[in-house]
Amino acid sequence: GQNIDQPTEMTATEGAIVQINCTYQTSGFNGLFWYQQHAGEAPTFLSYNVLDGLEEKGRFSSFLSRSKGYSYLLLKELQMKDSASYLCAVRDSDDKIIFGKGTRLHILP
Amino acid sequence: DSGVTQTPKHLITATGQRVTLRCSPRSGDLSVYWYQQSLDQGLQFLIQYYNGEERAKGNILERFSAQQFPDLHSELNLSSLELGDSALYFCASSAVAGGALDTQYFGPGTRLTVL
Numbered sequence: 399g400q401n402i403d404q405p406t407e408m409t410a411t412e413g414a415i416v417q418i419n420c421t422y423q424t425s426g427f428n429g430l431f432w433y434q435q436h437a438g439e440a441p442t443f444l445s446y447n448v449l450d451g452l453e454e455k456g457r458f459s460s461f462l463s464r465s466k467g468y469s470y471l472l473l474k475e476l477q478m479k480d481s482a483s484y485l486c487a488v489r490d491s492d493d494k495i496i497f498g499k500g501t502r503l504h505i506l507p
Numbered sequence: 508d509s510g511v512t513q514t515p516k517h518l519i520t521a522t523g524q525r526v527t528l529r530c531s532p533r534s535g536d537l538s539v540y541w542y543q544q545s546l547d548q549g550l551q552f553l554i555q556y557y558n559g560e561e562r563a564k565g566n567i568l569e570r571f572s573a574q575q576f577p578d579l580h581s582e583l584n585l586s587s588l589e590l591g592d593s594a595l596y597f598c599a600s601s602a603v604a605g606g607a608l609d610t611q612y613f614g615p616g617t618r619l620t621v622l
């Protein structure tokens with residue numbers, strides 16, 4: 399079956415760095431996405447990885463290892479507004495998109 | 508504001524009924540995606556259309572159907588509604604069908620409550 403695993407909850411301190419891991423087992427691979435979702439709002443796109451390596455975008459970076467079925471989202475210089483759920487999603491070889499259940503990130507002052 | 512519009516914002520109906528949710532993509536986007544989000548299941552991909560044609564299908568029930576019209580707006584039809592269909596339904600659009608440029612922009616969602 400298709401499966402995406404990520405931690406349910408994480409807590410970090412304002413100004414710090416946090417890494418949210420995602421492992422996946424899917425029928426083929428056509429790209430991995432990270433989304434941010436604040437409570438009661440729609441998801442917003444953060445990053446897309448299809449090749450191995452690190453993609454950096456401001457305070458957010460995303461890493462992919464296809465051989466390990468593994469990705470992480472790195473958030474630097476954490477701000478209170480980063481308190482949200484972070485969703486990892488994979489597009490499989492049939493172009494179906496499978497989402498993990500999300501990681502709720504709590505930022506402490 | 509993502510530029511994707513969804514109507515209605517809220518919908519309350521009874522079991523056994525049929526409803527239609529509507530989505531207008533961002534100007535110029537050809538792809539439309541439908542998702543269901545419930546508290547226990549997380550975000551579930553239902554279906555994708557690209558320029559009027561079905562592109563990919565996820566865990567969409569047979570009681571549900573969708574289409575994309577020539578003007579690129581899309582409708583999701585939910586019939587024989589059950590209590591378990593209560594959820595937030597999101598539409599997203601992107602410029603392409605997939606690949607590196609497939610950045611999806613989500614609409615605000617329609618909250619469906621089945622009583």
